[in-house]
Amino acid sequence: MSRIDVNKTYKLFIGGAFPRSESGRVYEVKGANKKFIANPSLASRKDLRDAVVAAKSAHSGWANATAFNRGQILYRIAEIMEGRSEQFIDEICELEGVTSKAAKIQIEEAIDTWVWYSGWCDKLSSVTGSLNQVSGPFYNFTSPEALGVVAIFAENKPSLLGVVRTLAPVIAGGNAAVLIASENYPLSAITLSEVIATSDMPAGVVNILTGKSSELAPWVGAHMEIDGVDVAGLSKKQEEELRLVGADNLKRVFRFSSINHPDRITSFMEQKTVWHPIGI
């Protein structure tokens, strides 16, 4: 008899731990071949709140870590992912129904994206800040600072790259993230959480939920401790509804094109300007 596989239980990632949904709810994810793959958690509003609490408490430590340190941890994620390539490739093939060659290209691009954003961490204020020449005896400078807690709705496909190109810029700038995986293609996001958990990333900086975007989007929009949202995985209609309720705390809501760009980092940052007199 051939060996029976030990299948993985796909769980949430909140505050560095892997809990099931407090609601006990799950939903079925099938592969491209329509066969059962997993029963990931169907995150509840309470799970979202827990994730935001974890993110909020992790934020200041992460934002105040040196940019060099943040860069090293993002690079560490790339290193660990490289070693886990096979697992990502298998999951992508099974779920997206693409060839292993296509899956390999996707993970390589995802790893390179981590490396690219890793290098941005300690160059942001040089490139996007400024020393302002004001008309008077003042030293005046502007530099970017993390927003706080940013929620991300990941795209469906590419299921791994879509997660990485939204998540990496958000945390590169010092934010803590709550990422909502694609409803139908969540496996790469969950496996990525296992990578993050072993990459020296402080617990709570990245939190990953699985479930229904349609259910979670209004809750994200209305949550007053969420400061920004990347709506990549939401429909136009869902985005509009989120913007409407998100106005209650003036959430910064963005949708980006697929290119990697420092603007994706600084969109979720504030620019702080400091004045000080010059004189004796």
Place this chain on the structure above:
Amino acid sequence: MSGFEYANAPESKAIANIDNSYGLFIGGKFVNPKKGKSFNTINPATEEILSKIGYADRLDVDLAVKSARTAFTKIWSKMPAKERGKYLYRIARIMQERAREFAVVETLDNGKPIRESRDTDIPLAAAHFFYHAGWADKLDYVGLGNKPKPVGVVGQIIPWNFPLLMLAWKIAPALAAGNTVVLKPAETTPLTALLFAQVCQQAGLPDGVVNIITGDGVTGAALVNHPDINKIAFTGSTEVGKAIARSISATKKSATLELGGKAANLVFDDAAIDEAVEGIVNGIFFNQGHVCCAGSRLLLQENIADEVLEKLKKRMSLIRVGDPMDKNTDLGAINSAEQLKRIQEISNTGDAEGANRWSPECKLPSKGFWYPPTIFTGVSQSHRIAREEIFGPVLSVLTFRTPAEGIEKANNTMYGLSAGIWSDKGSKVLWAAKQLKAGVIWSNTFNKFDPASPFGGYKESGWGREGGRHGLAGYLTSDVKASK
């Protein structure tokens, strides 16, 4: 107090040529509103009517937007950037030439001391045009890639506290980036915007690049909701800012919002106390406290609180309240009866909630709208006067024991526009500047503004920046950000 009294030093009104009535400035011409409605603008220091102002309704707004769209597609977006810049230089120069006239009109319409309109508002407004003129042909260096595109037609709505300066903050970057604008000045302070329309005519600015429509909140809402507007730039209350965010949530319009504040002004025990007292006074009593970034929450380190308060009260007794046209006046008139009522209402909750009110003795004129410089001590963080924007010459004083507690109290607000730090220790100043959640940090100074310096808030104080490279970027489209 004995000593020398100040003699009257009134500025002359003669230089201000205020017409009896003004139309709307659309397509380079002053035109009458379609429905012929109008409203009066008054001098808040005397309650005299200054002029009759055209009231723009939806039809007029539509004409103005059409005029701006035509100017955008046919002229302004096609013009070589360096020529666009030259128009802005011309505007800056004419504003400088007519600075005295602008200052007088601003003070008459707004109630702010002539010293402030003359030395702050008008020179800064002209400087904004001069600064942005130089950007017009250098947009490739803003940091958004080569040849960034303008947003299109921008609807701009500004408040009454710095009428011409807010106009300059809005129009100068918009035009430099290649946009055309429809601007609505505040209902109570339309005059300098209409004077500015004349400057546009004198500068030969192509028709329709700048359109100025006067009216009230309904006019503003019509502008926000006009389907052919690409972007809204708004300065005003957080409440209205949120309403704008909601009304554009299902559109492609983008927005920059400069909203309210409740700035903490932190005085540490190693501060130069006399300088700090000057800074506290400037922080809250500049422009009658009608400043979104006013230092309205004074946070004193406990061991120096008594000393600072004693000196502050002494200094406040020297504040000269009265005729805004007098060059010696420090505190002018409250801008409107409505605003005075609002200041009174929130301040009265300070008494009701148990804080202690103090004002120096000062005689207030019998006509016009006035409020004495006021401080409340014994304020706790939950008091309304510690949480809500009063937008008047009213200071709430709280204390803290450790620097960490000071920062925590400073950040305990939904706002995040500005903050002040007073300390003679460099490392502490930079530490505090890093901890404070606010877009503008004034350390050992307060209420400083410059066209090269980005201004804008964290949290519910708004979206985006105005001024500097960061402000300009808000009027250009980005490769990576989807247009919504």
